[in-house]
Every structure is written in C-alpha cells, then in structure tokens.
Amino acid sequence: MKNWLLAILLAWALPALALDTLTPAPPAGPAAREAPPTAADPEIEQRLVKLATDLRCLVCQNESLAGSHSELAEDLRREIRDQMRQGKDDNEVIAYLTERYGDFVLYRPPFKPVTWLLWLGPLLFLGIGLAIWYVVLRRRRAAAPDTVDASALAAAARILEEKSDK
Amino acid sequence: MKRWLPLLVFLILAGFLAKGLFLNPREVPSPLIGKAAPAFSLPVVGNAEAAFTPESMRGQVWLLNVWAPWCVACRQEHAFLMQLARSGAPPIVGLNWKDKSREADALLARTGNPYRAVPDDLDGRVGIDYGVTGTPETYLIDRDGIVRLKHVGPIDESAWNKKFEPKLKEIGT
Numbered sequence: 001m002k003n004w005l006l007a008i009l010l011a012w013a014l015p016a017l018a019l020d021t022l023t024p025a026p027p028a029g030p031a032a033r034e035a036p037p038t039a040a041d042p043e044i045e046q047r048l049v050k051l052a053t054d055l056r057c058l059v060c061q062n063e064s065l066a067g068s069h070s071e072l073a074e075d076l077r078r079e080i081r082d083q084m085r086q087g088k089d090d091n092e093v094i095a096y097l098t099e100r101y102g103d104f105v106l107y108r109p110p111f112k113p114v115t116w117l118l119w120l121g122p123l124l125f126l127g128i129g130l131a132i133w134y135v136v137l138r139r140r141r142a143a144a145p146d147t148v149d150a151s152a153l154a155a156a157a158r159i160l161e162e163k164s165d166k
Numbered sequence: 167m168k169r170w171l172p173l174l175v176f177l178i179l180a181g182f183l184a185k186g187l188f189l190n191p192r193e194v195p196s197p198l199i200g201k202a203a204p205a206f207s208l209p210v211v212g213n214a215e216a217a218f219t220p221e222s223m224r225g226q227v228w229l230l231n232v233w234a235p236w237c238v239a240c241r242q243e244h245a246f247l248m249q250l251a252r253s254g255a256p257p258i259v260g261l262n263w264k265d266k267s268r269e270a271d272a273l274l275a276r277t278g279n280p281y282r283a284v285p286d287d288l289d290g291r292v293g294i295d296y297g298v299t300g301t302p303e304t305y306l307i308d309r310d311g312i313v314r315l316k317h318v319g320p321i322d323e324s325a326w327n328k329k330f331e332p333k334l335k336e337i338g339t
Contacts, residue, residue, distance in 0.1 A: 058300075072290070072298075075289070100198070101197070102197040
C-alpha cells in the first residue's frame, strides 16, 4: 500500500523535477519583475530597514514600514531613501514623518504628557498590586494572632508521644 | 460592597473594550490641524499647462478632497460631492492621487465633476505632505490657509452635518 502511494507521488513529482532542471533561469534585468532593485547604496538601504522596522505602515497598521507591501509604504520608503541620500540623519527623517502622520507612525511613542499613562501605566499597576498585597498581608497578620492555648498544646504533645511509643 | 468589586472591575474593563471595539483605527489624529496647509504646485487634470496652488484659494474657505479614479469609496462619495457642489457649499478641489491609469479626466466627464480644480498628484508626494493614508480623505481649509478639519473616508450626509457644518459655523462663512 505504502509503496504504491510512493510510486504515484514520485510519478507525479518527476515532471516537475525535470522542468526544474530544464527551464532556464529567468533573465536578469527589467524583464524580471520580482524584487525591485534596491538602492545603489547598501549603507542607506541598511539604515532604511533599521529605521523603518520601528515605523508603522499607515495602510496595514500592524505591519512595519519596512515589511509592508502597500503602495504608500513603498512611497514612504522612497521618500526616506531620498532624504537619507540628501544627508539627513535618522532623527530628521523621523521628524519629517511625524510632522505629516503624527506620533502614530512611531511604534515607540515619545515620552510626553499625553503618553505618560502609556509609559508609566505598568509601573502604576505594579504599585497598585504591591499596595493590595501589603494591605492583605497586614490584615491577615492582624486577624490571626498566635494564640494557641496551653491545654491544646499539651494534648498535642501527649498524642505525639503515644504515636512514637508504638 | 466587597462582593461587588470583581463585577465592578469587570464592567469597567468591558466598558473600555466596548468603546475600543467601535473606534475607527483609520481615524488617525492629523498633526496638520491648526497648521498651514502645505504648499504645492501641480498640473491640473485636463489642462496640463495650468497649475494649481493652494495659495490661489486664499481668502476663501475650501475643501481639499483626496480621491482617485481607482477608489471605490470615492465613487460612493461622488454623489454627495455633486450635491455639495450644487448647493453652493465651499468650493471643492479634488486632488487626483496616484492615478497611474490616467482615467480621472474621462471619469469626471462621464459621471460629473464636482471639483473647482483637479490637481494631478501622480507620484503621491503631495499626498504624503498632507499625511494622506488612503482615499478618500477631505481637508477643510480656512481663509488663511489653515487646515481646520480632516475627515477620513467618504463624506456622507451625517459626516457633513456632524463634522463639517459645525466647523464651518465656527469659521463663519
């Protein structure tokens, strides 16, 4: 049964294998539509990718500007590339984008009054948690004082003694 | 009281989540509000020799509507824009955004043209200057060339009455 299946699969795959070896590689140049050529300057391309990973694509909002295939993302990458070529540094490029699209393009929003709650929120909740913990512990300690009466202790000791004797 | 505390916390949380559910993530607050509309000069669709600049609209309140022939929501909006244009509302300028197929002229001739002018932003650079993320988007610009309002998505009767009318009253037309 298994061999039979394998044979069928092989027979089905063989033409594909053959095709793979026979088909010439697609010609390089403008005819090949895949992967548009990156900028001539690999250094700028590296900076672009590094910067754009931390920027939000505004069309597909959960994608970074570096990874998005949307047309707007492509345009913005082109714009960033142009600005880098003009010698602008990363901060200037970010300022250019936030002037137009607001802080929303930044995956790491800046620390300013409107974002205080965002940045300090986790600390705030940690503080609330610690406060609740402290209060609960104190109450528990106050509610259960160590008062074991002497007769009960004696009874326990007697029982233990009896057990160990056996 | 103590017994109701978890329920209370749950209700507050549910309230926030419900609110979040009905927010539109496309409504990104525009940093352009209250600032001067970015200057540009673009050729006009149907008349390559003429150029449009926002400067030429100084002294009047106007709408900059970003649209494209390939945009489906813009067609939906088109009827309302036609109605606006007839009603003597502020003049509308239609920024033709990234229209690679060059269809704007023919489309407007066929379906009617609500625009005072149609500047042609083929490579989308002016769109980027205005913070356009998609079509349609509409900006309300006052007499001094200051952007007063940005609306994302097609304008319809309710958006007009809720957002544009009050702003227009505030500006005083």
